Amino acid sequence: xxxxxxxxxxxxxxxxxxxxxxxxxxxxxxxxxxxxxxxxxxxxxxxxxxxxxxxxxxxxxxxxxxxxxxxxxxxxxxxxxxxxxxxxxxxxxxxxxxxxxxxxxxxxxxxxxxxxxxxxxxxxxxxxxxxxxxxxxxxxxxxxxxxxxxxxxxxxxxxxxxxxxxxxxxxxxxxxxxxxxxxxxxxxxxxxxxxxxxxxxxxxxxxxxxxxxxxxxxxxxxxxxxxxxxxxxxxxxxxxxxxxxxxxxxxxxxxxxxxxxxxxxxxxxxxxxxxxxxxxxxxxxxxxxxxxxxxxxxxxxxxxxxxxxxxxxxxxxxxxxxxxxxxxxxxxxxxxxxxxx
Amino acid sequence: xxxxxxxxxxxxxxxxxxxxxxxxxxxxxxxxxxxxxxxxxxxxxxxxxxxxxxxxxxxxxxxxxxxxxxxxxxxxxxxxxxxxxxxxxxxxxxxxxxxxxxxxxxxxxxxxxxxxxxxxxxxxxxxxxxxxxxxxxxxxxxxxxxxxxxxxxxxxxxxxxxxxxxxxxxxxxxxxxxxxxxxxxxxxxxxxxxxxxxxxxxxxxxxxxxxxxxxxxxxxxxxxxxxxxxxxxxxxxxxxxxxxxxxxxxxxxxxxxxxxxxxxxxxxxxxxxxxxxxxxxxxxxxxxxxxxxxxxxxxxxxxxxxxxxxxxxxxxxxxxxx
Numbered sequence: 001x002x003x004x005x006x007x008x009x010x011x012x013x014x015x016x017x018x019x020x021x022x023x024x025x026x027x028x029x030x031x032x033x034x035x036x037x038x039x040x041x042x043x044x045x046x047x048x049x050x051x052x053x054x055x056x057x058x059x060x061x062x063x064x065x066x067x068x069x070x071x072x073x074x075x076x077x078x079x080x081x082x083x084x085x086x087x088x089x090x091x092x093x094x095x096x097x098x099x100x101x102x103x104x105x106x107x108x109x110x111x112x113x114x115x116x117x118x119x120x121x122x123x124x125x126x127x128x129x130x131x132x133x134x135x136x137x138x139x140x141x142x143x144x145x146x147x148x149x150x151x152x153x154x155x156x157x158x159x160x161x162x163x164x165x166x167x168x169x170x171x172x173x174x175x176x177x178x179x180x181x182x183x184x185x186x187x188x189x190x191x192x193x194x195x196x197x198x199x200x201x202x203x204x205x206x207x208x209x210x211x212x213x214x215x216x217x218x219x220x221x222x223x224x225x226x227x228x229x230x231x232x233x234x235x236x237x238x239x240x241x242x243x244x245x246x247x248x249x250x251x252x253x254x255x256x257x258x259x260x261x262x263x264x265x266x267x268x269x270x271x272x273x274x275x276x277x278x279x280x281x282x283x284x285x286x287x288x289x290x291x292x293x294x295x296x297x298x299x300x301x302x303x304x305x306x307x308x309x310x311x312x313x314x315x316x317x318x319x320x321x322x323x324x325x326x327x328x329x330x331x332x333x334x335x336x337x338x339x340x341x
Numbered sequence: 342x343x344x345x346x347x348x349x350x351x352x353x354x355x356x357x358x359x360x361x362x363x364x365x366x367x368x369x370x371x372x373x374x375x376x377x378x379x380x381x382x383x384x385x386x387x388x389x390x391x392x393x394x395x396x397x398x399x400x401x402x403x404x405x406x407x408x409x410x411x412x413x414x415x416x417x418x419x420x421x422x423x424x425x426x427x428x429x430x431x432x433x434x435x436x437x438x439x440x441x442x443x444x445x446x447x448x449x450x451x452x453x454x455x456x457x458x459x460x461x462x463x464x465x466x467x468x469x470x471x472x473x474x475x476x477x478x479x480x481x482x483x484x485x486x487x488x489x490x491x492x493x494x495x496x497x498x499x500x501x502x503x504x505x506x507x508x509x510x511x512x513x514x515x516x517x518x519x520x521x522x523x524x525x526x527x528x529x530x531x532x533x534x535x536x537x538x539x540x541x542x543x544x545x546x547x548x549x550x551x552x553x554x555x556x557x558x559x560x561x562x563x564x565x566x567x568x569x570x571x572x573x574x575x576x577x578x579x580x581x582x583x584x585x586x587x588x589x590x591x592x593x594x595x596x597x598x599x600x601x602x603x604x605x606x607x608x609x610x611x612x613x614x615x616x617x618x619x620x621x622x623x624x625x626x627x628x629x630x631x632x633x634x635x636x637x638x639x640x641x642x643x644x645x646x647x648x649x650x651x652x653x654x655x656x657x658x659x660x661x662x663x
Contacts, residue, residue, distance in 0.1 A: 073458075119646075123647070123650060124650070125646055125650060126599055126600060128402075128458075128599065129593065129599045129642075129646055130646070132586075132589070132590075132593075132642065133639050133642050133643045133646070134639070135586070136586065136590060136635060136638055136639040136642060137635055137636050137638070137639020137640065137642075138639075139632070139635055140632040140633065140634070140635030140636035140639065141636060143630070143632035144632060144636070148630055148632065244632075253404075253462055253465075256458075256459075256462075257459075257462065260459055266456045266458065266459065267456075297473075298470075298473040298474045298477055299470065299473075299474060300470065300473075301466045301467070301469050301470030301473060302466075302467060302470035302471065302473075302474065303470075304466055304470070305463050305464075305466035305467035305470060306467075308463045308466070309449075309463050312453075312455060312459060312460075312463070313453060316453040316454060316455050317453075317454045318452070318453055318454060319453070
């Protein structure tokens with residue numbers, strides 16, 4: 001058990017170090033950063049804010065991780081968020097109950113995922129193009145649902161999902177925490193995770209060895225659609241309305257970035273949902289940190305780009321080779337120690 | 342017919358058919374005025390799409406072009422407002438920066454072996470960020486030289502005008518076609534799209550070609566930024582968001598395979614015209630909402646991808662029987 005725990009923490013080490021470094025840097029320029037206080041029965045503070053604001057990207061990153069592990073990519077998640085937000089708003093304003101609304105919205109997200117999955121798994125279209133179709137058309141569809149306006153609603157139940165709190169934590173944080181753990185358990189406590197990695201490493205070989213490749217591929221895209229639907233509900237509930245133009249705009253890029261920072265290769269194979277969640281939190285920490293530290297907001301994107309390039313260069317194959325070389329060099333300098341083992 | 346020409350032929354057939362449908366409903370679409378405007382309104386997109394065609398032919402992707410267009414526009418506006426530099430010199434500076442920017446991205450992609458998707462995504466953030474740093478306001482360009490440039494046009498019979506930027510787009514497409522099919526660099530790009538390993542074995546200088554492809558895409562994005570600033574007479578850091586998507590869509594509708602190695606620059610031109618035609622039709626109709634543009638283009642994208650799949654399938658089974 002301790003061995004498993006150790007290998008797990010070793011896997012997450014680079015992300016944890018990066019996150020700690022960023023948080024520490026922010027706390028230098030913004031002294032009250034780590035302060036937490038309880039007001040009106042919930043925790044307040046910059047840290048909680050990061051977890052709360054990061055909820056949509058964390059949720060998208062969970063689904064994106066599984067899709068990327070199959071050597072795919074889902075560009076449509078931002079547009080699906082907009083569609084689902086629009087569906088939720090129009091359903092609640094037309095008098096459906098909250099449970100019905102949630103059911104319809106989550107169903108819509110899964111349906112969008114099914115569409116992507118069928119294009120990729122059955123029609124055998126490259127994932128980046130297959131999901132581009134929905135990315136281009138999605139915002140148009142969302143506007144069709146909202147009829148071009150920003151649909152506002154004031155149903156307390158739906159709003160609670162975006163800004164309520166439970167057990168001192170904001171509800172979005174609880175939602176992604178529970179959902180993330182659930183997905184991680186499902187893929188890791190069963191053979192599903194391994195089969196998904198097998199598809200990512202070599203789709204043809206896994207099909208030949210009896211893996212139900214099309215079913216798993218479609219399921220992966222459906223999971224991504226479901227994540228986008230939950231993220232869309234949270235984003236809509238947060239602003240008490242559905243904005244077809246701006247909901248989830250460019251979040252697909254943030255989600256892909258979160259997965260890459262989390263160390264999952266875009267070429268498929270080994271994946272870690274926890275690392276992707278950490279990646280999403282890192283991105284949100286950068287965003288919040290830049291805001292808090294009082295840099296002129298014009299510099300946000302440049303700093304973000306610089307940090308991303310730095311993390312990516314560290315992960316690139318040549319850099320990794322250099323690290324391995326250095327480690328080998330150090331190991332060869334202590335031959336006696338190695339023999340003793 | 343050679344199956345390699347099938348996607349291009351299908352694109353042209355669809356364009357002619359949809360144009361005929363539009364003309365049947367609104368005969369005025371046939372007028373040279375509408376055609377001239379079609380070229381002018383899509384000039385910046387077309388020029389950027391030529392660069393995107395080369396990138397996609399090589400099997401890569403460039404997400405940074407929209408940001409580079411915005412950066413170029415802001416750069417020109419700031420330089421022209423605060424210094425006495427002549428616009429032509431400013432143009433040269435902007436093109437140089439954009440080309441270097443693309444070349445650096447190409448070098449990172451090649452030497453650090455990172456996916457083009459992520460590298461150009463970081464480039465997209467960086468270019469947009471640099472535009473923000475230069476100015477967050479929309480700056481009008483009032484230089485008299487801009488007025489002169491905008492006044493240049495070739496008058497067509499029927500009152501239509503091919504403006505300077507519309508003509509420039511046609512010129513860029515012409516040069517793009519020549520580069521793709523008549524130069525060593527062009528064949529290297531196609532070879533790279535067929536597979537890096539095979540290209541290397543054939544003696545293609547992979548590193549140099551990759552850097553040149555992204556430099557070319559940067560150069561054309563810069564040129565597109567200049568055209569965009571002529572078109573809008575302003576520089577704004579939030580302009581041209583999502584142009585990279587429109588360019589990718591035009592390339593795919595134009596019959597280029599996103600896997601690389603197969604396609605034509607001329608097809609991209611038709612792809613641009615089809616997108617412009619949809620927009621023109623919606624403007625003519627007046628009652629259709631603008632979001633139908635996106636849905637229609639998405640649908641078109643889907644049809645073309647299916648068609649390409651079908652063609653690849655058919656040509657493969659033919660090869661098997663032969």
